[in-house]
Amino acid sequence: MDKEIHLKEHFSPIGEKLLEIYRILYHKFGPQHWWPGEGPFEIAVGAILTQNTAWRNVEKAIANLKKANLLTPKALYDLPYPYLVELIRPAGFFNVKAKRLKSFLCFLFDEYNGDLTKMFAEETENLRQKLLKVTGIGPETADSILLYAGNKPTFVVDTYTKRVLCRHHLIFEEADYEEIRSFFMKHLPLDIQLFNEYHALFVCLGKNYCRPKPLCEKCVLKGI
Structure with missing residues (x-):
């Protein structure tokens, strides 16, 4: 199910930006079905x-x-x-x-x-x-x-997440793990499925477009 239908309340401008990024990635890549594992x-x-x-x-x-x-x-x-x-x-x-x-x-x-x-x-x-x-x-x-x-609402940060946020000028290069995690926890609803999909979608974006040598002209986030 597309999570955006559950996210209609008002958010800060940064929160709205993060949700816009999420919606674009979700519609491009679809649900990622993370994390693989039986139990x-x-x-x-x-x-x-x-x-x-x-x-x-x-x-x-x-x-x-x-x-x-x-x-x-x-x-x-x-x-x-x-x-x-x-x-x-x-x-x-x-x-x-x-x-x-x-x-x-x-x-x-x-x-x-x-x-x-x-x-x-x-x-x-x-x-x-x-x-x-x-x-x-x-x-x-x-x-x-x-x-x-554990199905607990916490945001997972990795190299792809930081790279995307830096290139879109949402965080500073110097931001550490806890700062980036807090950035998401502060500006997004504490929604387990949203956090699950968002992290997985960042990985998908990082592997396909936002590489160390980026493919900005082809990126689904170009222009936002």
Whole structure:
């Protein structure tokens, strides 16, 4: 469903600009169906494994875990570290990512007895701050887990997002992650589906038009 039909209330000029960009991208690219994954735990694992690698490599690692019947919190928590390393090897940086997964699992069991439902029942900002203290989970990963696995209203910022906003003079080049996230949270309704689609659409735009060497003349946002 096109989200614009739910966004008829008045917004600030910046908010209206952001919504205009969203509508153009949505009508050009359509719904992106993010995040791929069967259930919250698989999505959370994918968010950690996708750091610094292509999604197709993450899919191979997740397929390994599924084939071994290990894609559950308890199974991965109990799995010896060397076996985890081998199973997620296709995702790259496998030693680092195995440690990050183990850190997340320790957090999940220490704080919530391994229960994702209990974890996501916590207030969004409180949980976000806890996730950011887990070794290897930075803002983008934390927000991806919250938004895509937990269905919580937080905006995920990545390189594509910042690039598009800078080129359209909506933020300064010096803006950091938290400033850009706050920019969206302040000027848009706290709508989970909107945040989900918007982030995915920025990725699509960045890959197709707003590249390091941009295709401005062909870009769907040309002239706005």
